[in-house]
Amino acid sequence: MGSNGKEVATEILPYIRVYKDGSVERLADSPIVPPCADDPETGVSSKDIIVSQDPPISARIYLPKHLLDQHQHQKVPTLVYFHGGGFCFESAFSFVETKFMNRLARLANAVVLSIEYRLAPEHPLPIAYHDCWAGLQWVVSHSNDEPWVSTYVDFDRVYIGGDSAGANIAHSILIRAGSEGLHNGVKIKGAFLTHSYFWGSKPVGSEMKDVEEREKVAMTTMWHLAYPEAPGGVDNPMMNPLAAGAPSLARLDCSRLLVSVAGKDLLRDREILYYNAVKESGWQGELELVDFEDEDHAFHILAYESENAQKLIKRLASFIV
Known part of the structure; x- marks a missing residue:
């Protein structure tokens, strides 16, 4: 009770x-916070937009304010971002996400769109994957109904990224883009996966070995709550990209990939395994690994004022060129 x-x-x-x-x-x-026309810390403007009425998908879009003040419109990269939260909580409109996106947009000098996808368990997976795919397709359609996209975005410099469950979603989108392609022939230039929520039934590295313990841990229970009908359970290719029958990682549809891990994160060994598997897959892109050994899962968002949080955000921003 x-x-x-x-x-x-x-x-x-x-x-x-x-x-x-x-x-x-x-x-x-x-807490949920409103967008801001001129963020006092970063000078970034933000607003909330409707991506789709049916299904209901929205986003918070960020634009460095100096771009608005220019007479000649400068074209800049865009980042389409998917927030974390185990597919079941958090929001593109929350305080910590908005803080993170403001800083990222300023440092990268990019238009950033954080997709507000529908959450499980009310909207079980794969709904979130479809929402985020629809959000990305809306952006690359040059969205004439959104001037911040049509005016300022350089569609040769489209990036995607996410943390935790959002990084999991970003991986799935790279695979899907490899087989279906994006509207208008747009290519994803780069992607960053930060503290990816990947899991599986068999232990990797230092993960717990006990079968019962693995069944009770949040990585397993959250997935079952979010996607109770998942074929293969935690070994579904959407959760375990290295499971038998999973699509080849050589199909990741971007030219640059940055994988970030944290030393105290329970998911770290699995993320490094993923990084090595991409390296050995025959994928032709540029691959990088960033490791903050003394930090925990999503520290750059949850401990956003820390020195290492600032370092990681700067590193992610410098990836967007």
């Missing part, structure tokens, strides 16, 4: 609680 008197069906603490009446309590969310 929850504190509100309702009967609990599932809870994954400290993240989320699902009640038997279908209602959901998200315990780890950062």
Whole structure:
């Protein structure tokens, strides 16, 4: 029984609680904040836009304000970003995400769009994957109904990125782009995957070996909550890119890939395995690994004022050229 008197069906603490009446309590969310015409810290302008009415997909778009003030419109790179949160919580409109995106847009001098995809368990996977794909396709369609995209974006410099579940989504989009292509023949120039939420049934490196313990850990339970019908469970190729039958990593459709890991992150060894698998796959792009040994999962967002958070954000921004 929850504190509100309702009967609990599932809870994954400290993240989320699902009640038997279908209602959901998200315990780890950062507060929702409005966009800002002129962020006092970064001078970045932001606004919220509708990507699609049906299905309902929105985004927060960021533009370095100095671009708005120029008489001649400078074309800059764009980053389409997918936030983390285990597919079940967090938002493109939250305080920590907005803080991160403002800094990234300023340092990269880029138009950034953070996609507000629909969350599980109310909208089980693969809905989030489809929403993010639709968001990216909307951007590369040159979106004449959004002047910040049509006026300022250089479509030869399209990047995607994400952290945790968002990095997982970015990987799936690179695979899908390799087989289906993007509108208008646009190519993804680069992608960064930060602290990717990948998992599997068999332990990798220093991961826990006990089968029962692996079933109870949040990486497993969150996936089952988000995608209860996933063929293969945690060995579905969307969660385990190295599972039997998963698409070849040589099909990743970008020319540059940056994989970021953190030393204290339980997912670190699996992310490094992914990095090495990409290197050995025959993929033809430029591959980089960034490792912050003393940090934990998503530290650049959750501990955004720390020195290492600033270093990682600068590193991600410098990748967008």
